[in-house]
Amino acid sequence: MSRALVRALLLVGTLAAASPLASATVDENTVHEIGAQLRCVVCQSLSVADSPSETANQMRGIIRERLAAGDSPEQVKAYFVEKYGLWILLAPPREGFNLLVWVVPFAGLAAGLVLVILLMRRWTRRPAGASTEPAPDDAMRARIRREMAEREP
Amino acid sequence: MTPELGYALTVGALVLAVYGAGAAGLSGFRDRPDLRLSSERAAIGVWVLITACMLLLIYAFLTFDFSVRYVANNTNRGTPFYYRITALWGALEGSIILWAWMLSLYTLILVGRYRRTQPQLYPWALAVMLGIASFFLLVMTVPAPPFERLSPIPADGRGLNPLLEDSGMITHPVALYLGFTGFTVPFAFAMAALIVGRTGDEWITITRRWTIVAWYFLSLGLLIGGWWSYHVLGWGGYWAWDPVENAAFMPWLTATAFLHSVMIQERRRMLKLWNLTLIILTFSLTLFGTFLTRSGIIGSVHAFTQGSIGIFFLVFLAVVMLGAFSLLAWRLERLRARSELDSILSRESAFLLNNLFLVAAAFTVFFGTVFPLLSEAVKGQKVSVGAPFFNLVNIPIFLALIFLMGVGPLIAWRRASAENLRRNFLLPVAIGVVGAALCRAFGVGNLLVLLCMGLVAFVAATIALDFWRAARARRRTGDGWLDATWGLALRQNRRYGGFVVHLGILVIALGVAGSQAWSTQTEATINRGETVELAGYTIRFDDLQPVEESNHFKVVGTFSVSDHRGRPYTVLTPAKKFYPQEQTPIAAVDYRLGFVEDLYLVLGDFARDGSHATIKIQINRMVSWLWIGGFILTLGAALAIGPEPRRTAARPRPDHAVVA
Amino acid sequence: MSARSRALRWAIPLAVVPVLALLAYGFRTDPRDIPSPLVGKPAATFALTTFDGEPVSLDALRGKVVVVNFWASWCIPACYDEAPSLERAWQAYRDRGVALVGINIQDKEEPARRFLDRFGHTFPNAPDPAGRVSVDYGVYGVPETFFIDRQGRVRFKHVGAVTDEILTEQIDRLLAEPA
Numbered sequence: 001m002s003r004a005l006v007r008a009l010l011l012v013g014t015l016a017a018a019s020p021l022a023s024a025t026v027d028e029n030t031v032h033e034i035g036a037q038l039r040c041v042v043c044q045s046l047s048v049a050d051s052p053s054e055t056a057n058q059m060r061g062i063i064r065e066r067l068a069a070g071d072s073p074e075q076v077k078a079y080f081v082e083k084y085g086l087w088i089l090l091a092p093p094r095e096g097f098n099l100l101v102w103v104v105p106f107a108g109l110a111a112g113l114v115l116v117i118l119l120m121r122r123w124t125r126r127p128a129g130a131s132t133e134p135a136p137d138d139a140m141r142a143r144i145r146r147e148m149a150e151r152e153p
Numbered sequence: 154m155t156p157e158l159g160y161a162l163t164v165g166a167l168v169l170a171v172y173g174a175g176a177a178g179l180s181g182f183r184d185r186p187d188l189r190l191s192s193e194r195a196a197i198g199v200w201v202l203i204t205a206c207m208l209l210l211i212y213a214f215l216t217f218d219f220s221v222r223y224v225a226n227n228t229n230r231g232t233p234f235y236y237r238i239t240a241l242w243g244a245l246e247g248s249i250i251l252w253a254w255m256l257s258l259y260t261l262i263l264v265g266r267y268r269r270t271q272p273q274l275y276p277w278a279l280a281v282m283l284g285i286a287s288f289f290l291l292v293m294t295v296p297a298p299p300f301e302r303l304s305p306i307p308a309d310g311r312g313l314n315p316l317l318e319d320s321g322m323i324t325h326p327v328a329l330y331l332g333f334t335g336f337t338v339p340f341a342f343a344m345a346a347l348i349v350g351r352t353g354d355e356w357i358t359i360t361r362r363w364t365i366v367a368w369y370f371l372s373l374g375l376l377i378g379g380w381w382s383y384h385v386l387g388w389g390g391y392w393a394w395d396p397v398e399n400a401a402f403m404p405w406l407t408a409t410a411f412l413h414s415v416m417i418q419e420r421r422r423m424l425k426l427w428n429l430t431l432i433i434l435t436f437s438l439t440l441f442g443t444f445l446t447r448s449g450i451i452g453s454v455h456a457f458t459q460g461s462i463g464i465f466f467l468v469f470l471a472v473v474m475l476g477a478f479s480l481l482a483w484r485l486e487r488l489r490a491r492s493e494l495d496s497i498l499s500r501e502s503a504f505l506l507n508n509l510f511l512v513a514a515a516f517t518v519f520f521g522t523v524f525p526l527l528s529e530a531v532k533g534q535k536v537s538v539g540a541p542f543f544n545l546v547n548i549p550i551f552l553a554l555i556f557l558m559g560v561g562p563l564i565a566w567r568r569a570s571a572e573n574l575r576r577n578f579l580l581p582v583a584i585g586v587v588g589a590a591l592c593r594a595f596g597v598g599n600l601l602v603l604l605c606m607g608l609v610a611f612v613a614a615t616i617a618l619d620f621w622r623a624a625r626a627r628r629r630t631g632d633g634w635l636d637a638t639w640g641l642a643l644r645q646n647r648r649y650g651g652f653v654v655h656l657g658i659l660v661i662a663l664g665v666a667g668s669q670a671w672s673t674q675t676e677a678t679i680n681r682g683e684t685v686e687l688a689g690y691t692i693r694f695d696d697l698q699p700v701e702e703s704n705h706f707k708v709v710g711t712f713s714v715s716d717h718r719g720r721p722y723t724v725l726t727p728a729k730k731f732y733p734q735e736q737t738p739i740a741a742v743d744y745r746l747g748f749v750e751d752l753y754l755v756l757g758d759f760a761r762d763g764s765h766a767t768i769k770i771q772i773n774r775m776v777s778w779l780w781i782g783g784f785i786l787t788l789g790a791a792l793a794i795g796p797e798p799r800r801t802a803a804r805p806r807p808d809h810a811v812v813a
Numbered sequence: 814m815s816a817r818s819r820a821l822r823w824a825i826p827l828a829v830v831p832v833l834a835l836l837a838y839g840f841r842t843d844p845r846d847i848p849s850p851l852v853g854k855p856a857a858t859f860a861l862t863t864f865d866g867e868p869v870s871l872d873a874l875r876g877k878v879v880v881v882n883f884w885a886s887w888c889i890p891a892c893y894d895e896a897p898s899l900e901r902a903w904q905a906y907r908d909r910g911v912a913l914v915g916i917n918i919q920d921k922e923e924p925a926r927r928f929l930d931r932f933g934h935t936f937p938n939a940p941d942p943a944g945r946v947s948v949d950y951g952v953y954g955v956p957e958t959f960f961i962d963r964q965g966r967v968r969f970k971h972v973g974a975v976t977d978e979i980l981t982e983q984i985d986r987l988l989a990e991p992a
């Protein structure tokens with residue numbers, strides 16, 4: 001009994017000395033995932049998960065603490081948003097005005113695709129009476145000459 | 154003495170450039186050979202003066218001349234010799250000199266190459282080049298003079314930003330700027346073509362090599378930037394979708410689109426308007442990039458400074474864009490060509506789609522980069538747009554582009570028959586599917602990664618198939634396999650150079666997909682003598698030592714690493730560097746690169762007595778493939794730029810029938 | 814070419830104007846100046862131990878106007894510029910129901926103590942070892958100063974070196990309010 005107690009005390013002691021990772025129950029991958037969605041406040045574009053700065057270290061420590069205390073990942077993110085504002089999220093939430101940034105690129109691509117297809121259809125429509133095999137123009141002749149020359153040994 | 158001399162040289166160069174631009178333009182307008190000659194002399198003079206400025210500044214760096222503010226701000230007595238030279242482009246003012254110098258050099262080359270061969274376009278192209286050089290010289294004279302005197306003269310300088318003390322620092326800005334400034338030449342010729350009214354294919358044929366060279370250097374600059382970020386910045390990544398990274402990526406995207414669509418114009422005389430638009434966009438985006446870096450309107454790790462210089466760049470950007478697009482609008486009739494497409498299944502369509510996706514990607518990156526500004530302007534709310542957004546939106550686009558890389562080169566021009574499709578694509582598609590299935594069998598679960606692997610296998614198969622078929626045809630004349638392939642590559646160097654470049658991009662794509670999907674990391678605080686395990690590696694914390702360097706102080710940790718069998722693998726020594734001029738310490742990472750995975754170690758917090766330390770361990774997989782892909786890309790670009798082989802028979806041989 | 818397309822072609826260059834306007838707007842904003850969402854909300858409590866070993870907590874100061882200043886010894890020159898102003902404000906207001914607390918973040922003990930000795934701060938200063946308080950206050954750089962009213966709500970946040978004028982203006986404003 002006393003040996004187990006000693007061992008437990010030693011374990012607690014080692015864990016306490018190994019702060020900020022005070023809890024062994026938190027999955028580092030979850031910390032990394034949450035950190036990847038938060039912006040490191042001193043680095044401009046890096047995430048809290050990636051940044052080597054001291055601030056990011058501390059923020060990761062706080063993420064760990066909150067997860068260990070039972071917060072869900074959503075709650076942890078909400079905590080940071082409450083303290084820093086929406087700006088701390090590396091991508092704005094998909095609601096309200098911010099929905100624009102998610103929608104416009106895809107809409108633009110779709111619109112471009114429609115435009116290209118329309119153009120292609122217009123360009124494949126032949127005027128009546130045109131021959132199916134167009135006479136070789138200068139570009140075509142030059143190309144034929146070039147390819148003939150290339151075929152020579 | 155030095156500051157005043159340098160300032161005089163700058164003003165002299167500015168005056169010459171403005172004069173030269175005016176003289177060249179006038180000579181084009183009124184056909185005055187004497188003015189043309191005069192402008193050429195002015196161009197030479199500009200280059201000489203800017204070179205003198207650079208040499209003077211380098212001399213000031215080497216002699217610790219702290220009377221020059223720029224020298225005092227960017228070096229100190231402890232800065233190593235080679236960094237004192239490269240500190241030339243380490244901050245804002247020097248970067249402008251570098252840009253201006255490259256512009257003047259390109260102008261000289263333009264003068265040498267085209268003064269006799271392009272009498273109509275050349276004067277206007279020269280005028281545009283000198284006009285743009287004038288702007289950069291104006292910036293060197295007014296808002297960002299490198300030769301500002303510092304008084305009283307300090308005993309020692311501030312020192313170089315320690316993140317810039319690196320081999321990447323020497324090469325990344327140079328390559329990037331060679332790329333950026335390189336696009337000025339096609340742009341200048343495009344403007345000349347519009348002004349003169351010769352809106353045919355001439356300007357494209359003239360500038361074809363320039364475009365490839367500029368594109369190549371831009372690609373190289375981006376890759377070196379990634380490498381620099383990877384091994385210096387201490388976060389284990391190579392691309393952060395930082396606004397200024399994006400600003401360099403956007404012109405790369407439109408330039409790639411341009412590279413491809415000029416091939417359609419060369420073959421089919423279509424898309425003249427579109428190609429002019431693309432080059433204007435590409436050049437404007439290079440200016441936008443320098444504007445972002447220097448204006449501070451969007452915060453970035455790259456941002457040099459804030460101040461009035463941003464206004465100069467914005468006004469210039471406005472002048473360039475409004476002017477260029479007005480010229481385009483003015484000449485619109487000459488650009489309307491009757492476009493014809495024989496079939497939707499054709500190489501033309503593949504190229505059109507290629508352009509669509511590249512421009513869509515550029516638009517996406519642009520929109521995401523300026524959206525924080527938009528949000529603030531419209532809603533008064535500050536938001537961030539970072540990696541999660543860019544990755545999500547760009548991945549489908551890049552996958553589509555990989556697919557097109559396989560389809561484009563092999564599908565027939567004009568109309569692809571069923572026979573053509575079957576012959577060229579059946580086998581590669583099969584290989585693609587098999588490739589994806591193999592990956593699945595090896596345990597890859599992520600759908601996007603599987604798709605990417607399948608597409609990469611498909612494209613690689615198309616390239617291999619084309620090489621094999623063509624080499625086999627050549628072998629009929631008796632060459633061995635190697636000779637056949639080599640001869641083929643040299644003979645049709647544009648085509649096969651392009652293939653090799655595609656191959657390089659494939660390898661890079663593999664590296665990106667693999668590193669995003671399969672890398673892993675962890676963070677731990679351990680006591681001396683304790684170990685941490687990750688992915689089969691065991692890392693033991695051995696020691697922590699302080700070390701004095703010439704211009705900083707660092708604390709170095711020693712970590713022994715053993716592999717999964719317990720055999721010693723390597724010893725890593727990440728450090729934390731403390732520079733007197735920096736507010737926070739800089740992490741110096743240590744890593745072991747490998748073909749498949751890199752082991753990457755960052756030292757975090759530590760106890761003063763060295764009893765425990767926090768380390769971040771990363772296993773970054775497939776990252777080396779990015780650098781390998783870059784190397785392959787270099788080979789491909791070199792091949793494509795090379796001179797075309799001399800034709801043995803210029804006239805058609807009478808015993809061969811012309812094939813319709 | 815029809816008159817319509819003749820007019821329409823000028824839409825091409827005009828299309829770039831909105832983009833340029835947006836970029837120009839960028840000059841009026843500062844990407845580093847982020848408004849705090851905490852203004853008007855209750856200030857987060859904290860319980861720390863000062864460099865002198867005394868406990869200091871926000872709860873114990875309820876009813877007073879509290880000024881919380883985040884600083885670090887490596888924060889040159891801003892923290893050094895504002896330090897005398899803070900001590901002056903403390904001397905002027907300490908007997909008028911105002912509390913001043915300095916919180917030292919991301920620092921080592923020795924340089925922090927040297928900083929305090931250099932400026933002779935007599936108001937409580939405590940280190941924030943794991944950064945919990947700095948994140949609780951949404952701190953993204955140093956120095957930052959928060960002004961908390963008698964009901965415990967954050968009323969004003971100042972980013973950067975704080976001056977005598979700002980200190981007196983904000984403290985007087987909060988003192989004038991009823992308890």
